[in-house]
Amino acid sequence: MVSRVIPVEPFDLVIFGGTGDLARRKILPGLFRRFRAGQMTPDSRIIGAARAPLDADAYREMIRQGIEEFGGPESKDSESLAAFLDRLDYVSVDATVEEGWPRLAALMRDGVVRAFYFSVAPSLFGPLAEKLHEHAIADVDSRIVVEKPFGRDLESARALNRTLAEYFREEQIYRIDHYLGKETVQNLMAVRFGNLLFEPLWNNHYVDHIQITVAETVGVEGRGGYYDKSGAMRDMVQNHLMQLLCLIAMEPPSRFEAGAVRDEKLKVIRALQPVPVHHIVRGQYDAGDGHPSYREEAGNPRSFTESFIAIRAEIANWRWAGVPFYLRTGKKLKARHSEIAVVFKDLPHTIFEGDHARHRNILSIRLQPNEGIDLTVTIKEPGPGGMRLIDVPLDMTFSEALGQEGQDVPDAYERLIMDVIRGNQTLFMRGDEVEAAWAWTDPLIAGWEARNDVPKLYDPGSTGPDDALMLLHREGRRWREIKA
Secondary structure: OOOOOOOOOOEEEEEEOOOOHHHHHHHHHHHHHHHHOOOOOOOOEEEEEEOOOOOHHHHHHHHHHHHHHHOHHHHHOHHHHHHHHOOEEEEEOOOOOOOOHHHHHHHOOOOOEEEEEEOOOHHHHHHHHHHHHHOOOOOOOOEEEEEOOOOOOHHHHHHHHHHHHOOOOHHHEEEEOHHHHOHHHHHHHHHHHOOOOOHHHOOOOOEEEEEEEEEOOOOOHHHHHHHOOOHHHHHHHHHHHHHHHHHHHOOOOOOOOHHHHHHHHHHHHHHEOOOOHHHEEEEEEOOEOOEOOHHHHHOOOOOOOOOEEEEEEOEOOOOOOOOOEEEEEEOOEOOOEEEEEEEEOOOOOOOOOOOOOOOOOEEEEEEEOOOEEEEEEEEEOOOOOOOOEEEEEEEEEHHHHOOHHHOOOOOHHHHHHHHHHHOOOOOOEOHHHHHHHHHHHHHHHHHHHHOOOOOEEEOOOEOOOHHHHHHHHOOOOOOOOOOO
């Protein structure tokens, strides 16, 4: 199956932090794939902006190397790569000085979409926004893309929102969370709201519980300094897992439009109940099998920062009253595995006998490593010997269903940047969403800090601390297996 590609409007995209790791690994390789797919018009341009004293040719060479390293098989198309690099330019600028800004202003064109990607530290958002307006680089229709972290608590998130609001309207601000650009996440909305089959069952009458897992095999490695001030709660739960929770739990919006979708997501966050102490498990990976411990990698021998967290959450509304939402995420776990699992209730009565008579339907939405959706259903095991029941998945793995091993499925960054150019904010967070998420998260963090809570140690390559297993076991449930 070949997807139909619709070109976006001509644009000038300025990437602040254009020499950084994110730009080289994700942003520019993704833009190259969109160019190669025919989604970028020939007169669209990309301008790298950073403090490094490079000229345009040196920058193009840097990006060529990045695309060849991280761009996948498409980077072997040397003719397309050369044509893409021709659309790149570079300006050396510093958010704190005047030099370079007049040149950037002179490069801007009228009659095209102007977008500015802030791939920099949040402390530079304000100075960059000020310079864009001081030099009339941004106009009333310009868009800015900002990367997380969107603050580290409610107070700093509010301050960041106020800073951006001094120069840009909310409809110009795109707070990017790459998880929302994944094909599976968007298909979650299609499955829920495009099929009569599921929506009538999507409530506390039929759903027993929901599990959201984002497991990583890597440790903090070179990010130890940042991560030790953040932890799994701030780094993953407050944004990524919260957004997944909203999409799985929200009411059907009146229409598939940014404002309506984000209104419903906000209602979910505001309906989240406070979490009791015994419904939170924090962990920290220990040393083992030649791997250093978290404290060694973070360079802090007394760190109480969590590299793993599991939470039992509840939503106080009619649809979800009494349904637990189990969230877990961690580093140095058994496998790289991200999944949303909707576990349906047992049959009210079974006509079958024996130990294996009761089976549950489970809808599994896989985000990584193999994006797709499967529904576990119960059938008779083939062969003689009576009515023996087994569970089998109805599987839709995108790499198989879409053909060409998924090459037609854009990367999350590709999709989201093209949405910025289109002016579509549906898959981006709104300012009040961010603040509501921090309002729920802050008391949890304050609670364990006040208690001087020490994370439970767990072995690298495991599923996390044993206490996380008990979070479900004491209620007669089990975590889904973390598997590659």
